[in-house]
Every structure is written in C-alpha cells, then in structure tokens.
Amino acid sequence: xxxxxxxxxxxxxxxxxxxxxxxxxxxxxxxxxxxxxxxxxxxxxxxxxxxxxxxxxxxxxxxxxxxxxxxxxxxxxxxxxxxxxxxxxxxxxxxxxxxxxxxxxxxxxxxxxxxxxxxxxxxxxxxxxxxxxxxxxxxxxxxxxxxxxxxxxxxxxxxxxxxxxxxxxxxxxxxxxxxxxxxxxxxxxxxxxxxxxxxxxxxxxxxxxxxxxxxxxxxxxxxxxxxxxxxxxxxxxxxxxxxxxxxxxxxxxxxxxxxxxxxxxxxxxxxxxxxxxxxxxxxxxxxxxxxxxxxxxxxxxxxxx
Numbered sequence: 001x002x003x004x005x006x007x008x009x010x011x012x013x014x015x016x017x018x019x020x021x022x023x024x025x026x027x028x029x030x031x032x033x034x035x036x037x038x039x040x041x042x043x044x045x046x047x048x049x050x051x052x053x054x055x056x057x058x059x060x061x062x063x064x065x066x067x068x069x070x071x072x073x074x075x076x077x078x079x080x081x082x083x084x085x086x087x088x089x090x091x092x093x094x095x096x097x098x099x100x101x102x103x104x105x106x107x108x109x110x111x112x113x114x115x116x117x118x119x120x121x122x123x124x125x126x127x128x129x130x131x132x133x134x135x136x137x138x139x140x141x142x143x144x145x146x147x148x149x150x151x152x153x154x155x156x157x158x159x160x161x162x163x164x165x166x167x168x169x170x171x172x173x174x175x176x177x178x179x180x181x182x183x184x185x186x187x188x189x190x191x192x193x194x195x196x197x198x199x200x201x202x203x204x205x206x207x208x209x210x211x212x213x214x215x216x217x218x219x220x221x222x223x224x225x226x227x228x229x230x231x232x233x234x235x236x237x238x239x240x241x242x243x244x245x246x247x248x249x250x251x252x253x254x255x256x257x258x259x260x261x262x263x264x265x266x267x268x269x270x271x272x273x274x275x276x277x278x279x280x281x282x283x284x285x286x287x288x289x290x291x292x293x294x295x296x297x298x299x300x301x302x303x304x305x
Contacts (some may be wrong), residue, residue, distance in 0.1 A: 002055075002269050002270035002271075002272065003055075003131055003132045003133050003162075003163075003269055003270070004055040004056065004057060004132050004133070005045075005046075005049055005054060005055065005056045005057075005132075005133045005135065005262075005265050005266070005269065005270070006056070006057050006058075006059060006128065006132060006133065006134045006135070007041075007042030007043070007045045007046045007056065007057075007058050007059065007134075007135045007137050008042055008059045008060070008121075008125075008134060008135065008136055008137060009040035009041060009042030009043050009058065009059065009060040009061075009137055009138055010040075010042075010061065010113075010136075010137075010138055010139060010140030010141065010143070010168075010172070011040055011091065011110055011111070011138055011139045011140065011141055012038065012039075012040045012043065012060045012061060012062055012067065012070055012090045012091070013038065013039030013040050013043075013070075013090070013091055013092070013093050013107070014036070014038065014039075014066035014067070014069050014070050014090055014091070014092045014093070015036070015037050015038065015039045015092070015093040015094070015095060016034060016035070016036050016092075016093075016094050016095070017034065017035045017036075017037065017094075017095040017096075017097060018031040018033075018034055018094060018095070018096050018097070019031055019032050019033045019034075019097045019098050020032060020096070020097070020098035020099055021098055021099060022098065022099035022100070023096060023098060023099050023101065024099075024101075032098070036069065036073060037073065037294075037295070038070045038073045038074060039093065039295075040060065040137070040138055041137035041138035041167060041168075041257075041258050042058055042059070042060065042135060042137030042138060043058050043060065043074070043079075044137075044255045044258035044259070044262075044295050044296065045058075045135060045137060045167075045258045045261050045262040045265075046058035046079055046080075046081070046262075047077070047079060047262075047295065047296045048258065048259045048262035048263065048285070048295075048296040049262045049265070049266055050077070050078065050079045050080070051296055051300065052262070052263070052266055054262075054266045054270055055270070056079075056080065057080045057081060057082060058074065058079055058080070058081040058082075059081070059082050059083075059084070059121070059124065060081065060082075060083050060084070061083065061084050061086050061090075061111075061113040061117050061121070062083040062084070062085065062086065062090050063085065063086040063087055063088050063089050063090050063111065063113075063117075064088070064089030064090055065089070066089055066090040066091070066092050067083070067085075067086075067089065067090035070090055071083055082124065084113065084117040084118075084120045084121045084124070085116075085117060085120070086111075086113040086114045086116070086117035087114050087116075088111045088112065088113065088114055089111060090111060091107065091108040091109060091110060091111050092108045093105060093106060093107040093108055094106045097293070103252055103254070105254075110139065110141040111141060112141035112142030112145070112147075113141075113142060113147075114147070115147045118142070118147045118148050118150055118151050119150055121150075121151050121154075122150035122151045122153065122154040123154075125151065125154040125155060125158055126154050126157070126158075128158065128162065130161045130162060131161070131162055131163075132162045132163070133162065133163040133165060133182075133265060133269050134155070134158055134162060134163070134164055134165065135165040135166075135167060135261065135265065136155065136164065136165065136166045136167070136168050136172060136176060137167050137168065137258075137261075138167070138168060139168070139169070139170065139172070140168065140171075140172045143170075143171045143172050143175070144171050152175060155179070156179055159179045159180050159181065160180065163182040163183075163269065164176075164179060164180075164181050164182060165181065165182055165183045165184075165185070165261075165265065166181055166183070166184045166185070166186075167184075167185040167186070167257075167258075167261055169186070169190050173186070173190070177194075177217050177219065178218075179218065180218040180220075181217075181218065181219045181220065182219075182220050182221065183219070183220065183221045183222075183223060183264075183265075183275075184219050184221070184222050184223065185223040185225070185257070185260070185261050185264070186222070186223070186224055186225075187224070187225050187226065187227075187257065188224055188225065188226040188227075188229075191209070191213075191222075191224050194213070206232065206240075207232075207234075207239065207240040210222055210224065210232055210234040210240040211234065211239070211240060213234070214234050214235070214236065214240075220235060220236065221233065221234065221235035221275055222234040222235070223260075223261075223264065223279065225257055225260065227253065228245065228248075228250065228253070228290065230242045230243060230244050230245075231243045231244075231245065231260070231279065231283065233275060233276065233279055235275055237274075237275075241276070243279055243280065243283060245283045245284075245286060245287045246283065246284055246287040247287075248287045248288070248290055248291035249291055250290055250291065251290065251291055251292055251293055252290065252292070252293050252294070253290050254295060255289060255294075255295030255296065256286045256287075256289045256290040257286070258295070258296075259282075259285050259286045259289040259295070259296055260282050260283070260285070260286035261282075262282075262285075262296075263278075263281060263282035263285045263286070264278050264279055264281075264282040265278075266278075267279075267281040267282060284303055285303055288303060
C-alpha cells in the first residue's frame, strides 16, 4: 500500500450542522435536525483516505471540551489520529442548511496552539519514519510566532527525507514555498496572489504563470484548482496541462478540494500512479463530493476501481 499519508491540521474545528425547512435572519427558528462533525482541511483529507482504506494518520491540536468532542468523533469514525494537547480551546462552528438561502457557515475565532503543543508536534514529526508523506493543511494560527519555530524546523528536515505536501495559504504557504516540496495544491485565487515574475501580466496564458512558479521554486509539482472549473497540473515531466472535472449538479462544494487532494495522494503515493493518472483518478471523487451534502460521505460504489 505504500507509505502512510500523514496530515497536519493547524486549526481544528468542532462543527455542528443545523438543517431547516426554511430560515431567515432576525428571528428564532427551530432546526429539523442537528449533527456534529470535525472540520479542518487535514481532517477532511484523512477522512477521505480512511474511506478508501488507505493508511493515514491525522495530526492535530486539540483543547477544551470542543477538542474532546472532536477526538471522540474521530475515534468513533475509526480515523487514526494523534492530537497535541493545548490549553487553548478548539474553535467551534455552525453550518446552517435548508430553505431558499444558500448553505452558510459561521466560524468561531481561531485558536493558536500553546508553546507546549507546538513543541510536542515538532518532536512527533522528527520521529516519523523516512520516506513517508506529510501534508500541511489549512490555516495555522500562531505560525509567525516564535513558538512555531520548532515545527517549522522539523518540517524543513522532514522535507529532505520524506515527501512534504502543502495545501495551505498565507504565512505557512510563504514559508512552505521556500522548502523542497513534493506537491503544492492551491486554488486559483490563492495562486494569483503569489508574488513572482509575470504575476502582474494577467493577459498571459495561465500555463505561463505555472511554468514560472515551477522555475522559481523548489516545488516538484503544482496542482491548481478553480472551483468547479479546470484543474491544472505543472511538473517537470511535461508542459502545464489542464484537466476538466466531471459536470455535476452542485449541492455543497465544501471539502471537495480536500477530497481531491486525498485521492491524488492515494493514487500517486500508494497506488504508484503518475501524477497525471492520479489526478485523473481523483477528479470524479471531488465532483461526487460537490454533488452531495457533507464531506467524504458520498456513495463510493460507482467510483472504486
């Protein structure tokens, strides 16, 4: 089955979904149903990998009662995980669905890990075996503080002995792009914000910008998604190329990029497919996720091969 695929979630989320027949701002209303799930990009990636039966472990920071609820949920779902305890409570969120309004998510404030949690995380990364895969996922509150320095140092060393993947943004992405990354997965809006040669010349073909990004970084492969639009792949084996996902009726796009990354990593590292074939393998899964509610909960019967 190949290496274990580790994910690191820097901003865990205890999330409740409320479903209504109809709702409107400014009044009290009762939900038809309520459910609890754990959010965070790395959790979503490991969740999809677990559904595929792929070896994965979700690394995260957890604190307070919300953190305990999250870890209980991960255990109940059978998702292998390792949490770094922090005194700062895990953030909470609420998703509201139903009626004529589009799905709406309300997120609580971010919670940066405390110093001890950062240190424990760094030690765990240092102890990971060689030639494994570690995906740095989502936002990382506190990344620019001195407390995060041990994790950055551990990740930099891991990148020289394993496969470091980045699906992040802001300061963690800026840092990651200075490392020898195996893959960067990013959406088009985030890519367009990156500095570099040609970034201001919007009339140039997008393939040109991708080629420039490949040339000016130590990243081996770029994956750039654009909502329900084409997905681009750029690596050193051939010119940048475009892939079109299956057309579906959109229900909820939430988590589809995470499903895409999970299936891409599984295809490439565990099924030993080329990146081109791994992306082709991953796209129908991401589309199926967008065509159903929830994250990584869609029917796999027509997709597994």
